[in-house]
Amino acid sequence: MTTRIPVVENILSANDRIADRNRVLLDEKGVYSINIMASPGAGKTSFILKTLEALKGRLKLGVIEGDLATSIDAEKAMAAGLPAVQINTGGGCHLDAVMLADALPALPLSDLDLVLVENVGNLVCPANFQIGTHLNVLIASIPEGDDKPYKYPGMYRGVQVLIINKTDLMPYVTFNMNYFIKGVEALNPDVTIFPVSCKSGEGMDAWAYWITEKVRAGKQG
Amino acid sequence: MHELSVTQSVLDIALANAGARKIKQVNLVIGQFSSIVDDSVQFYWDMITKGTPAQGSLLHFERIAGEMTCRRCGHVFHPTDETFECPSCSSPLVKISKGEEFQVESIDVE
Ligand SMILES: Nc1nc2c(ncn2[C@@H]2O[C@H](COP(=O)(O)OP(=O)(O)O)[C@@H](O)[C@H]2O)c(=O)[nH]1
Ligand SMILES: [Mg+2]
Ligand SMILES: [Zn+2]
Numbered sequence: 001m002t003t004r005i006p007v008v009e010n011i012l013s014a015n016d017r018i019a020d021r022n023r024v025l026l027d028e029k030g031v032y033s034i035n036i037m038a039s040p041g042a043g044k045t046s047f048i049l050k051t052l053e054a055l056k057g058r059l060k061l062g063v064i065e066g067d068l069a070t071s072i073d074a075e076k077a078m079a080a081g082l083p084a085v086q087i088n089t090g091g092g093c094h095l096d097a098v099m100l101a102d103a104l105p106a107l108p109l110s111d112l113d114l115v116l117v118e119n120v121g122n123l124v125c126p127a128n129f130q131i132g133t134h135l136n137v138l139i140a141s142i143p144e145g146d147d148k149p150y151k152y153p154g155m156y157r158g159v160q161v162l163i164i165n166k167t168d169l170m171p172y173v174t175f176n177m178n179y180f181i182k183g184v185e186a187l188n189p190d191v192t193i194f195p196v197s198c199k200s201g202e203g204m205d206a207w208a209y210w211i212t213e214k215v216r217a218g219k220q221g
Numbered sequence: 222m223h224e225l226s227v228t229q230s231v232l233d234i235a236l237a238n239a240g241a242r243k244i245k246q247v248n249l250v251i252g253q254f255s256s257i258v259d260d261s262v263q264f265y266w267d268m269i270t271k272g273t274p275a276q277g278s279l280l281h282f283e284r285i286a287g288e289m290t291c292r293r294c295g296h297v298f299h300p301t302d303e304t305f306e307c308p309s310c311s312s313p314l315v316k317i318s319k320g321e322e323f324q325v326e327s328i329d330v331e
Contacts, residue, residue, distance in 0.1 A: 002245055007238050007325045011230050011249070011258075093223055125223050128257050128323070150302045153287070154254045157317070182313045186289070186305035189316075 015129055018097035022104065022132025029109040031062075032215040033117065035095075035131055037155065038139035039148075040067075040121030043165040046198035047139055048116050052082060054208035059113040059215055064103050066095040067118045083107050094125035097132055114215050123148070127155040134218065141166040146176045149183030156187045161194065163207070168197040227258055228265040234325045235275055242330040244275040252322035253287035287320035 010016065026033050038044050044067060052061055063084040085106040087099050100117065107115065117133060119126045138159040140148055143166060149156045156162070162184060184191060192210070196203035235247045251258055263280050270276045289300050291307035292314040298307065306313050 002329045002331050003242075004248075004327050004329050005238055006327045007234060008327075009234050009325050011227060011234070011323050011325060014230055014233060015226075096226065125257055128255055129223075147303070150300075150305065153300075153317075154256075157254060157321070183305055186313060186315045187317065189314075 012128060012130075015097045018101055019130040019132035022097055022100050023134070025104060026109070026115070026132065026134070029112075030219055031109050031112050031115055032135075032218045033115040033133040034135045034137050034211075035117050035119055035126075035133040036137050036139065037119045037123075037126045037159070038121060038141070039123045039144060042121070042139045042141040042144060043198050044118045044121065044139055047163060047165060047196070048118055050196075050198045050201065050204050051116065051208065051211070054204050055114070055212065058208075058212055060111060062107040062109075062112045062115045064100070064107070064115060064117040066099065067120050083112070089120055093120055093122050094129050095119050095131050096129045100131040100133075113219075114211070123152040123155045127158045135160050135214070137161040137163060139163040139165050140180075142169045142173050142175050146174075146180035147183075149180065149187055153187050156184055156191075159188065159191060161192050162188075164193065164195040165198055167195045167202060168199050223257060224262045224265050225269075228262050228269055231280070231325055232266070232269055232273070232275060235328050236273060238325075238328055239274055239330050242274065244278045244328055244330055246279045246281050246329040247275070248281045248283065248326045248328065250283045250285060250322045250324045250326045252285040252320035254317065254320040255323040256284075258282075283326070285319055285322050288318045289315040290318040291315050 036044050048063060055061060061082055063082060064087060065084060066087045066089060085103045087103050136159040138155060194203055194207045196207060231247060235244055266280050286299055288297060289305060290297050291310060291312055293312040294310040296307050296309035305315055307315055
């Protein structure tokens with residue numbers, strides 16, 4: 001005889017528990033952290049480097065690099081005096097909480113204010129795996145097209161910040177900003193949006209100011 | 222290769238709930254907006270369940286279609302992958318009302 005046992009548990013609950021532990025560790029150390037997600041080539045690495053530049057002298061930063069495709073040059077990070085850790089995902093399609101738990105102790109957390117994590121370039125899988133950071137950030141880029149919120153709703157749904165990168169390419173690409181934003185707001189009405197160009201640096205000031213305030217508020221709270 | 226970590230998580234949950242009983246079927250509910258699991262995970266399932274009380278069991282998927290509700294007129298509809306506008310009143314102000322499920326709903330044991 002077969003008996004049905006009700007379970008009703010999120011499939012990734014074990015991952016989420018480890019993510020919670022990562023968050024506790026980060027909070028204990030007074031470190032704010034950001035999970036940066038995007039499709040390959042959207043500008044994750046560029047955005048991290050621009051953010052480092054913009055926050056230099058204001059906040060102490062560390063980087064965790066999960067994207068093997070375009071890893072931040074160790075020399076660049078060292079030149080800027082930044083601790084960086086490379087996660088080897090073994091060809092995986094996303095970072096998970098265990099990978100972050102392994103990587104965090106390799107950073108001098110007690111000396112840091114903010115850790116930037118570059119997730120694997122992918123618009124599907126990373127959205128499902130919380131890693132324990134305080135902020136989930138999605139970078140969309142103009143050449144990817146204005147239909148991405150409609151095609152990848154799960155990703156647009158789960159982030160608190162949306163960076164629209166490569167705005168310098170607006171004159172050359174067909175991109176209906178109104179259509180794009182409508183899709184974003186249907187999925188995620190509370191998301192905070194920053195249009196930027198990592199090439200010209202336009203828009204980076206607003207982001208840098210906003211994230212500095214977040215980090216300071218986090219330290220008080 | 223998230224299939225392996227996802228199926229492993231499903232197995233952990235199933236075994237924790239089955240006690241020592243033999244598992245016949247694991248019932249999953251997967252919404253369209255969190256559909257990182259496709260039916261091919263049965264293949265991984267068959268591999269990782271060998272030698273466990275879930276050996277030979279089936280993964281059963283209940284797929285939940287994405288559903289939105291208009292915040293202006295209350296109309297409930299299935300969005301397309303081209304527009305989320307309310308088909309009744311054209312309002313862009315909508316909210317997701319179904320499709321985010323990602324659960325082990327129940328297990329069938331003997
Ligand atoms: N025109 C333009 N190109 C950019 C911008 N940001 C990044 N890129 C270019 O896009 C490509 C991919 O950037 P990268 O940061 O490696 O993307 P990732 O794969 O998401 O880390 C590189 O050739 C960058 O120089 C931008 O704002 N404007
Ligand atoms: Mg990169
Ligand atoms: Zn309506």
